[in-house]
Amino acid sequence: MPVSGAHGAVPTRALARWTRDRPFWAGLLTAAAGLVILVLPGGRFTVLLLPGLAGTSGFLFGAGLCAMGLFFWFRPAGHRAVGVTAVLVSVASLVTTNLGGFVVGMLLGILGGSLGFAWEDPDQGAQA
Amino acid sequence: MRHAAAGRSTGRRRWGRFAALFVPAVIAVVSIGAGVATGAVPVALAMQGRQTLAFTAEQFEAEATGVLPSFVQNADGSRQPVVVLQLSKVRIQGACISTAVTTPLGTYVLHAATPSGSAPIEVGNAQIAIESLDGVGAAGQEILLGHGATAPDGTPVDTSTGGVPIRAGNIALDISATARWATVDQLTLSGLTLQVGQDQKRCL
Numbered sequence: 102m103p104v105s106g107a108h109g110a111v112p113t114r115a116l117a118r119w120t121r122d123r124p125f126w127a128g129l130l131t132a133a134a135g136l137v138i139l140v141l142p143g144g145r146f147t148v149l150l151l152p153g154l155a156g157t158s159g160f161l162f163g164a165g166l167c168a169m170g171l172f173f174w175f176r177p178a179g180h181r182a183v184g185v186t187a188v189l190v191s192v193a194s195l196v197t198t199n200l201g202g203f204v205v206g207m208l209l210g211i212l213g214g215s216l217g218f219a220w221e222d223p224d225q226g227a228q229a
Numbered sequence: 230m231r232h233a234a235a236g237r238s239t240g241r242r243r244w245g246r247f248a249a250l251f252v253p254a255v256i257a258v259v260s261i262g263a264g265v266a267t268g269a270v271p272v273a274l275a276m277q278g279r280q281t282l283a284f285t286a287e288q289f290e291a292e293a294t295g296v297l298p299s300f301v302q303n304a305d306g307s308r309q310p311v312v313v314l315q316l317s318k319v320r321i322q323g324a325c326i327s328t329a330v331t332t333p334l335g336t337y338v339l340h341a342a343t344p345s346g347s348a349p350i351e352v353g354n355a356q357i358a359i360e361s362l363d364g365v366g367a368a369g370q371e372i373l374l375g376h377g378a379t380a381p382d383g384t385p386v387d388t389s390t391g392g393v394p395i396r397a398g399n400i401a402l403d404i405s406a407t408a409r410w411a412t413v414d415q416l417t418l419s420g421l422t423l424q425v426g427q428d429q430k431r432c433l
Contacts, residue, residue, distance in 0.1 A: 152356060153412035155275035188254045195261055196272050211254045219247035 123177035124220035130213030131187050132170025137206035139163025141199050159198035162190050166210050173217050184218030187211075268348055268419030275412040283432040284402045287323030287345050291316045294392035299358060301409050311358040311409050317392065319352035325432040338429035343420050353415025357408050366403035373397070 119125075138159055151159070169187045173180060191210025194201040201207025264270035295315040300308045323345035329338050343350060373396040378386045 151275040151410055151412050153273060153275060153354070153414050155273035155414070156412055158273070159275055184250065188250055192254055192257050192261070195258060196265070196270060199274050199276070200265075200272060207258065211251065211258070215247050215251040215254065216242060218250045219242040219244065221241045221243055 122223060123175075124173045124180050124217045127180070127184065127213045127217030127220060128170045128173030130170075130209050130216065131173060132167050132213075134187075134191060134202070134206045134208075134210035134213055135163045135166030135168070135170060137163075137209060138166060138194055138198060138202040141202045141206065155198045158194065162194045162198060163202075163206075165190055166206075170213065173213075177220070177222065180217045180220050180222070184214045184216075184220075187214030187217065265418060266421070268351075268417040271353070271415040271417045273412070273414045274416060276410065283325075283327050284400075284404060285325045285432050286321050286400055287398065288349070289319075289321050289324075289395070289397040289400055291319040291395045292390070292392035293395055301358065301360075309360065309409075311360045314357045314359060316355045316357075317353065319355060320349045321352075322349040323347075324350055327429070327432040329431075337425055337427055338431060340424045340426075340429045340431070342422050342432075343418075344422075348419040350419065350421070351415070351417045352413055355411065355413045357411045360407040360409050362404075362406045365406075366401075368401045371396070371398040372400065 140163070141159070151157075166187060169183050169190075172183045176183075188211050191201065191207045191214060194210070195204070195207050201210075261270055265272055293314065294317050295313075297313040297315070299311050299313045301311055302308050321343075323343060325340075325342045327338060327340045329336055373394075375393050376385050376396060380386050
């Protein structure tokens, strides 16, 4: 608990501690990948769920990747399984929906999933 | 309580594990990408937006399986009728498709072409929600509707599976249409060259 230091520094240190306690960048990249895959079909968002494989999987994979990003942030204990799943979903999206969000969403998801898988839990750092 | 000395080993990434997941994923992506480019792996697309496009093809075959009215909702809450055109078993040979996309950075022309005589572009199922058809300039040496195949003695043979066969040869379509959304399933590409540029040549 940081009890010393100026009041202005406490929120920054708390934020730094928070980002260090979880795979922060993995969660951010994976959620961004989900958003790209989800939003890409829409120019005007008049139809949320388009028919066909691409519309359905774009919706499911995009929302799923967003959820995995949130899992990285708020349930970092399962980061390995979530990381592998995020990479699998991103690779599958290449075929099933708009070439993985024109490749951008797929690349973000692979990066985010791999980073999340490689993250080292600080509480177990001593035994690793 | 974490000390500064132990702080170095907390929240770090194990780059060996990163590579263990990242490298196979990249290899898989490259192989799938090669499969898509050669037509071995079909892909699915779904797009929304409004586009006008120019389309020419040496050979075009499809089966129109349905024309359905539908509604889309505009951003201001009003509902807009569209017509959903369903096509199946689409085969396009020697195609050239170009469309102009206006972006904040300027107007870019997207030009996609398959060389003549190569393997055709095949689409399993396509649905296009057409909002309006403002103008169609069509020229073709051969446009056949409802004519699936021809028996050796010249009489037409019904080969459709419930749809209206469409066949066209050396067709050039200048379509000014507003399509709200389009989904394409089982799209196999082969030998497609895609070019994007501001001074790109258009198909017509």
